[in-house]
Amino acid sequence: MKLSFLLSALLTAGLGFATTAFAQDDSLVAQGKYLATAGDCAACHTSDGGKPFAGGLAIATPIGNIVASNITPSKTDGIGDYSEAEFARAVREGVRRDGANLYPAMPYTAYAKISDADIHALYTYLMQGVQPVDVAAPETKLPFPFSIRASMWGWNLLFLDDTRFTPDPARDAAWNRGAYLAEGLEHCSTCHTPRNFLMAEKSGDALSGASLGTWYAPNITSDPVHGIGGWSVDDIATYLSTGRSDHGSEAGGPMLEAINKSLSHLSPGDIHALATYIHSIAAKAGQVAPGDTAQAAPLDDDVALMNGTASAGANLYADHCSTCHQAGGEGGNGLPALLGNAALRRPVADNVAMAILEGLTPRDGLANSQAMPGFGQVMDDSQVATLTNYLFAKLGDAGVQITPARVAALRAGGAPSPLLALARDGMIAAAVVVVLVILALLIWLLRRRRAA
Numbered sequence: 001m002k003l004s005f006l007l008s009a010l011l012t013a014g015l016g017f018a019t020t021a022f023a024q025d026d027s028l029v030a031q032g033k034y035l036a037t038a039g040d041c042a043a044c045h046t047s048d049g050g051k052p053f054a055g056g057l058a059i060a061t062p063i064g065n066i067v068a069s070n071i072t073p074s075k076t077d078g079i080g081d082y083s084e085a086e087f088a089r090a091v092r093e094g095v096r097r098d099g100a101n102l103y104p105a106m107p108y109t110a111y112a113k114i115s116d117a118d119i120h121a122l123y124t125y126l127m128q129g130v131q132p133v134d135v136a137a138p139e140t141k142l143p144f145p146f147s148i149r150a151s152m153w154g155w156n157l158l159f160l161d162d163t164r165f166t167p168d169p170a171r172d173a174a175w176n177r178g179a180y181l182a183e184g185l186e187h188c189s190t191c192h193t194p195r196n197f198l199m200a201e202k203s204g205d206a207l208s209g210a211s212l213g214t215w216y217a218p219n220i221t222s223d224p225v226h227g228i229g230g231w232s233v234d235d236i237a238t239y240l241s242t243g244r245s246d247h248g249s250e251a252g253g254p255m256l257e258a259i260n261k262s263l264s265h266l267s268p269g270d271i272h273a274l275a276t277y278i279h280s281i282a283a284k285a286g287q288v289a290p291g292d293t294a295q296a297a298p299l300d301d302d303v304a305l306m307n308g309t310a311s312a313g314a315n316l317y318a319d320h321c322s323t324c325h326q327a328g329g330e331g332g333n334g335l336p337a338l339l340g341n342a343a344l345r346r347p348v349a350d351n352v353a354m355a356i357l358e359g360l361t362p363r364d365g366l367a368n369s370q371a372m373p374g375f376g377q378v379m380d381d382s383q384v385a386t387l388t389n390y391l392f393a394k395l396g397d398a399g400v401q402i403t404p405a406r407v408a409a410l411r412a413g414g415a416p417s418p419l420l421a422l423a424r425d426g427m428i429a430a431a432v433v434v435v436l437v438i439l440a441l442l443i444w445l446l447r448r449r450r451a452a
């Protein structure tokens with residue numbers, strides 16, 4: 001009797017303990033899953049049609065394809081043998097369990113800001129919430145000298161700031177949470193900040209706008225004219241979760257991808273925090289449109305179109321665009337206006353040409369929304385340029401123009417695009433430059449020795 005009581009008491013206590021531990025782990029797994037979405041880990045670590053996190057996706061970089069690792073808890077082919085400390089070192093410092101350097105195609109430069117607590121949750125999720133997949137990801141084979149992983153130490157020396165995020169005590173909790181997410185897991189600056197000749201972000205011009213080779217990531221500082229100074233915190237939050245704003249912006253290209261895969265899954269609190277932080281970014285003019293004046297009058301070619309005296313641009317607009325955007329560009333019936341559209345206030349015409357070439361889809365699952373078809377098949381490069389230039393002349397800044405050659409480059413996926421490569425592939429291009437500079441320095445030193 002006594003014994004059975006003791007046993008059952010022990011059992012109950014044991015079970016109780018087990019349940020609590022399980023519940024704790026459960027919420028930790030859920031938290032880790034959420035953070036993995038914020039950091040978009042699955043986007044790179046899952047191959048097309050492959051099992052989640054099993055790796056194998058080849059990421060194209062200027063120096064060759066870099067294959068994302070299997071990060072499932074498989075003991076044979078994944079990170080099953082990683083301790084939490086080894087995992088933290090890989091994610092924040094770019095060093096693998098065996099001590100080899102990772103290529104910065106893995107964005108450890110941004111993830112360096114991740115806190116210990118969030119690393120713990122990410123680790124718990126990957127170890128307990130993800131199915132192990134015992135299939136090896138193909139090996140990365142780069143040409144010499146990049147095949148030597150140790151060549152990354154020089155690059156890290158120059159560009160890896162591996163300090164954790166430190167909260168600003170003068171700001172409130174929402175601002176600090178937003179800054180933590182924006183600078184770390186969400187890394188907004190990889191796209192929105194212009195870079196210097198060594199491909200490092202110009203911190204003094206943070207978030208003031210940069211070209212990604214095809215799409216232009218606009219100025220999102222608080223500059224009232226060139227940035228989003230006129231947007232409220234709520235306007236920014238709405239855009240980050242829906243891809244739309246009342247300021248004439250509809251997200252396309254890489255921003256739409258970020259919204260679909262990551263931002264639209266964040267909690268309202270985190271979206272609000274991100275918006276609070278972005279709203280506070282000091283104003284910078286960034287790259288400015290030449291004339292810097294936006295026209296405010298609707299298109300008015302009706303009479304000329306009837307007389308047959310309208311310009312080529314006006315004819316293209318009437319033939320392909322006015323059914324949805326209306327004759328004057330006012331939009332309506334849920335379709336956006338081109339009059340006052342943010343795409344026509346950019347310092348470059350690329351995003352308008354990209355929208356015409358590829359079309360534009362609203363965020364996944366957004367209610368009551370329509371898509372714009374692409375016209376890349378029905379219009380040639382010079383027609384796209386003529387139409388784009390017509391719209392800028394009439395509704396935007398007449399000084400902003402695009403050439404058929406530039407349209408051809410956009411159609412082909414952009415001119416060689418260090419920035420997109422940097423955003424997606426984490427600054428590999430910079431590594432090339434740094435290796436070359438170091439080599440040049442060594443040769444120069446050797447020559448001087450010989451001369452002496």
Ligand code: HEC
Nearest residue numbers: 039040041044066067068069090096102103105106107424
């Ligand atoms: C932009 C693409 C990209 C994203 C996003 C990304 N990774 Fe990676 N990751 C890579 C690539 C590529 C490698 C392999 C690099 C190499 O072989 O040098 C890698 C390697 C790793 C490794 C080392 C595994 C090993 O032994 O080879 C870990 C751990 C890892 N990633 C975890 C994460 C986590 C956690 C996240 C999300 C917070 C994440 N990654 C997001 C591209 C990415």
Ligand code: HEC
Nearest residue numbers: 186188191215216217218249250251252254255258278342
């Ligand atoms: C992969 C590149 C990329 C990343 C990462 C990215 N953006 Fe963007 N962003 C863009 C591009 C490109 C556009 C222009 C889209 C368009 O006009 O169709 C844009 C547009 C915007 C706009 C609209 C500005 C306007 O004037 O219309 C805001 C606001 C914005 N981004 C905020 C952010 C924030 C905040 C983050 C981080 C949480 C972020 N972006 C991350 C590429 C990116």
Ligand code: HEC
Nearest residue numbers: 249250252320321324343351352355360361362370371372
């Ligand atoms: C079938 C209707 C339809 C037609 C035809 C159409 N559009 Fe659109 N357009 C849209 C919709 C819908 C959006 C907003 C999509 C979204 O929310 O992502 C849009 C957005 C745009 C934008 C904003 C791009 C940005 O990055 O914010 C521009 C510029 C544009 N259209 C120009 C044109 C031009 C030029 C034509 C003619 C070649 C055209 N559209 C034809 C429906 C249309």
